[in-house]
Amino acid sequence: MPHVHDCFIRKLSAFHPLIGQDIARLRTMVSSTRAIPAHQELIHQARPGGRAFVLHKGWACSYKLLRDGERQVVDFHVPGDFLGLRDLLLPVCDRSIVTVTEAIVSEVSLQGLARTFQQAPRLALAVLRTACIEEAAVAEHLVDVGRRSARARTAHMLIELYLRLRLVGLASPAGYACPLSQGLLADALGLTSIHLNRVLRRLREPGLATFRNGFVSFQDLHGLKEVAAFDGSYLEQIGTGPLLAA
Amino acid sequence: MPHVHDCFIRKLSAFHPLIGQDIARLRTMVSSTRAIPAHQELIHQARPGGRAFVLHKGWACSYKLLRDGERQVVDFHVPGDFLGLRDLLLPVCDRSIVTVTEAIVSEVSLQGLARTFQQAPRLALAVLRTACIEEAAVAEHLVDVGRRSARARTAHMLIELYLRLRLVGLASPAGYACPLSQGLLADALGLTSIHLNRVLRRLREPGLATFRNGFVSFQDLHGLKEVAAFDGSYLEQIGTGPLLAA
DNA sequence: CGGCAAGTTGAACCGCCTCAATGACGGTGG
């Protein structure tokens, strides 16, 4: 019933047309919507939990910790994302998810999900599809880190976040609010924050994009896509549905 | 009915106990088992297909091509793996899958999978779990490329392949047959084949592991795990089931 | 005002890449 569900519904709709009944079922799937402070763990690496969440508001990120203290951010999560599906299906989760900002989430139990699968297979399919898309994002992320220069990789990440936020109405071609610190973004890109800082300057000074004070703003989105060698087939094709006429 | 299904069944069993009925259903899920030559595309990047396969014999790999011709191998596939689940669920697949060696596969249709989900939810759950594990491998791979040195990363990959092969009985602590070329492995690790060659030497000369003539052999698996800072929580916990008492 | 986290800049180092050449092997056709 709370309208904070909007992002999730909006996102699912982009993948799969939902009917009214589906939305009603969606509301029975989740429970205990609540606010979580920033920098709080939702899911802990290697601790069996079996909890999943729908993120309604705020940002989160999943990361893995190495023994030497290094951290690799695997993915960022924005409103509408379904977190921890893996944690429900596997006995042990291999990564942690923490909030980046204050966040509003709803918890999803294994029972709730299973019930949804039984009663509304179409809906279940939509959920699976979003999970697939998020996995595709991880793979794209891997390509970034493995085969693109720091500059292309950074440009690519800024654009990807833009598309994902646009899908839920939180970004415009001018830019978007981005609460990530340079250190966190660097841990996602496989760079040091020092080098990322220099890379960001080399995007800012030629007039491509600016990341400052919690905002990403695009001066030349087309040029930025060139730099990123962006091929958004895995994301762009979505987000062209009726909900995103803007 | 062909016993080439063994690897898939064996792998599913490791995640979820199967009963006889499940195995019978599994056999109705797939169709047209056949041999595929080496270096042949099973699934083509950006070409809508909606086909998926169970790999019974041989190796395959999924990769993404960049506009500049660079290639990033996202994952290797060994017997027992389920290929292309994403391709069934999403309208467009964002990566290609090719055979590395000659391979034997069975095709799985969306209908076949959907039927399985309806008739045998337990089985469907097992399939989803293996898909999750493979996604976890991609994430681990991302950590490799993003935050580990070339040497640790290479060691890590050799061990990961070992564990995945062991799960289907194709590896022993002494080593395993590995038909990958150095160039292909380098494309997975985000290295040049030249540098990978030097890295392999720095694993061979201290007496850790050898990769030569299509075989990986471990001289000092424990030491190798040290080098890799290996934390196989996402893989090791599995493979300790009854089927893998060896 | 003091303290901490995050951002910014500089200088020096090194891991990995690039370019280049050679060796080892199997296949193919003369």
Next chain:
DNA sequence: CCACCGTCATTGAGGCGGTTCAACTTGCCG
């Protein structure tokens, strides 16, 4: 049977991108 070829593996020398270490600044909060 050997000359020719393509693919893969191996080794060398030199250069660049990104790291490391070390300031210093800025902004926020107590």
